[in-house]
Amino acid sequence: MNDALLYILTTNGLLFLLSIIFWKFPPKKINSIYGYKTPKAMQNQQIWDFANSTFNRSLLIYAGLSFIACLAFTTLLNANLTWQPMAFVFLSVIVSIVKTEKALNENFTDEGKKKKLKK
Template sequence: MIFVNWILGPQLLGVIFLLAGYIQKCFPPKEINSLYGYRTARSMQDQQHWDEGNKYSTQLMLNCGWVLLVAGIMLSIALNLFDIDPKLKAWMQVAVVVAGSVVVVMVLFTKTEKHLKDTFNDI
């Protein structure tokens, strides 16, 4: 059971964001499309917005992935140090994964949109 906590714990979210970030960094979307890349109305205005939005959001995704990975490992260590009911531990891990994913997505969108707005002096 402890091994499963190390794999399926909150650090898994960090690994997912890191993988997605490295894939997007190695294979960036070259043209504006509706399938792959950072896709918002502002980023899809023109090629400059598209390139900058994808470059910025990819780096931000990698940074957030590392933070989630380290925080997840620290949380797993903390949860395994104490004698906590396994059901409560599982609920705590799920809550952290859900909260972490929501926060990271909100940070990605708000910071990238602000960056695009500031970079291109958009209204």
């Protein structure tokens, strides 16, 4: 196995595997060990469930895209990868967090109540 492929499997592949685990086995109750833990996400069970499902779905999508992109770069283009796989990991996590926080702010008030839909 070449070094670039091993690097991709241990960065992007590991993130993709973790995203599958989080998606298949989301945390059931608010806890400080496992799940999407921000002060807003931990306000109540309804927000916790929403935040974790949103984050897990987003992370699964972006981790999968980053894994496929890095594999394509190294196999199809024979690109010499150095920092790029780790940048894809970082961007996948950051984009998932930003999308989750945006969804939380759109759906819940600062006090933890569900916002009413505008007609």
